[in-house]
Amino acid sequence: MNELPPVVLGPVVLWADLAGIFVSALGGALLAVRHKLDVFGVFVLAIVTGLAGGMARDVLIGATPVAALANTLYLPSALAAGAVVFFGHRVIERASQPVMLFDAMALGFFAVAGARKALTYGIDPLPAVLLGVLTAVGGGALRDVLLAEVPRVLKVGELYALAAMLGATIVVAGDALNLPSTLVGIAGALGTFALRMVSVRFGLTAPRAPGSD
């Protein structure tokens, strides 16, 4: 599976990336509207939130030009999400906690896409998990940095990076066991989404260093 990586990426990376881009860009654009940014701020945050994590992944593994620029569907997906939010944010906001929900879905899609693409490029299992997490949290982290806020991935009390790590680990483990990549991808995305939602619902938190309180 490692020869000619750009050709044999398979459908999991593509569809997981596209789904992640659209829902994370929705979340980023909603945050922009809440921060009262103008139309360009809305699209900039949609693009950053949707594409920056995968861009970082592609740059680090040497998959250039990055898919966000080379694939004809990536950028339009982020732009479409920006347009949906710009005109429809009042409808979307009626859902409870839409940014959190979109973030949790994107987290799962991106963790799967990032880990799978890393494996396809011959990256070892441990750094492949890291790349899944980076793909999942990178766009949101850059969005938060641009808004001059500490990225939520660093904040105590949310199983955010751990949820992405679960999904990426499922993909890496499934690959080691030669399980079918589509099923493994679905399991990884669902696992991430479920752990994230459960942690928010029941207030699960990761431990701090002993004696740091």
Add this chain to the structure above:
Amino acid sequence: MNELPPVVLGPVVLWADLAGIFVSALGGALLAVRHKLDVFGVFVLAIVTGLAGGMARDVLIGATPVAALANTLYLPSALAAGAVVFFGHRVIERASQPVMLFDAMALGFFAVAGARKALTYGIDPLPAVLLGVLTAVGGGALRDVLLAEVPRVLKVGELYALAAMLGATIVVAGDALNLPSTLVGIAGALGTFALRMVSVRFGLTAPRAPGSD
């Protein structure tokens, strides 16, 4: 025009990049002096503001080593601007709003250089416009992030990203029409500069999302 891209970049990318580097580094170094940073802070912000946007562009399209390191004129251009400001900032500050002026000029040069280089590397028109905008706003955005401020490109009330987008679009459209690249480059840089100055002069603003006020 797409074979052997590093060899056939042509003069537009080189000169637009160099002009953009020098004037944006002037602006970055002036900001550093105003923030009372020391001599290294001045040169760091000159380098970041002048080179980071083009570095991001080159990394994303796979043009490595990036021109900022491989071309013998890029880094010295940023350093020269840093030196001019370090010793001459009191003279420069007498101009009205020099940072804004340098930023507007650099915006035009970089939008042209970024879009043209992207096209030369075989990037499609839509992402080529995005790369023009990234080249134009990337260095200033990183500079603002390092100063722990929200990048001005995200702030309501300034046609900043739109001005860069105009210049990049002129380059991409001119390329599609097979117009001579030097003339198109000049038109793009002038268009960006003019729109940016007009928007500051007359207080033009981009719209916010309907109902977000």
Add this chain to the structure above:
Amino acid sequence: MNELPPVVLGPVVLWADLAGIFVSALGGALLAVRHKLDVFGVFVLAIVTGLAGGMARDVLIGATPVAALANTLYLPSALAAGAVVFFGHRVIERASQPVMLFDAMALGFFAVAGARKALTYGIDPLPAVLLGVLTAVGGGALRDVLLAEVPRVLKVGELYALAAMLGATIVVAGDALNLPSTLVGIAGALGTFALRMVSVRFGLTAPRAPGSD
């Protein structure tokens, strides 16, 4: 020394990188504990502080997949430092100013590794010094940005970037003089560490622009 760069990197880059990763990750993880981040925040800051500078260097020179992902020792070094701090931070904190000390040591290791790797990839002397400095200060700068603080490298009153520049310059000068790379590397790392410690001990500061006070 320039043919087949990945094969002939030599031991200096590897060991200087690994030493830099471990001690800078210690410093990053300690900062995370002080900021009361949870276990994932501790490991994220360890990874960011330890690996981001070298990742940036490798991406800019086109050495992809970056060593932080391709070398089997890099990521575990950062993770080991995170674990040491998570369980042992109370012991480490008894040392006086451990973050400052670890930062100064990492600064030397990274300045040497960055400049040496740049030279091996055929980068010119001046940008090679810049890459040494970037490798040295990049991880800490990103760590500070993620904590929504102005990076210490920009703050007046610390010979931080200058110390890294000294070490990188020793490497570049030693290479031009054909001195043995291991000795030159040790001299560079010691020079950086010594200048940084002396500047902290005696309060040496870099000058500001004339008339900016």
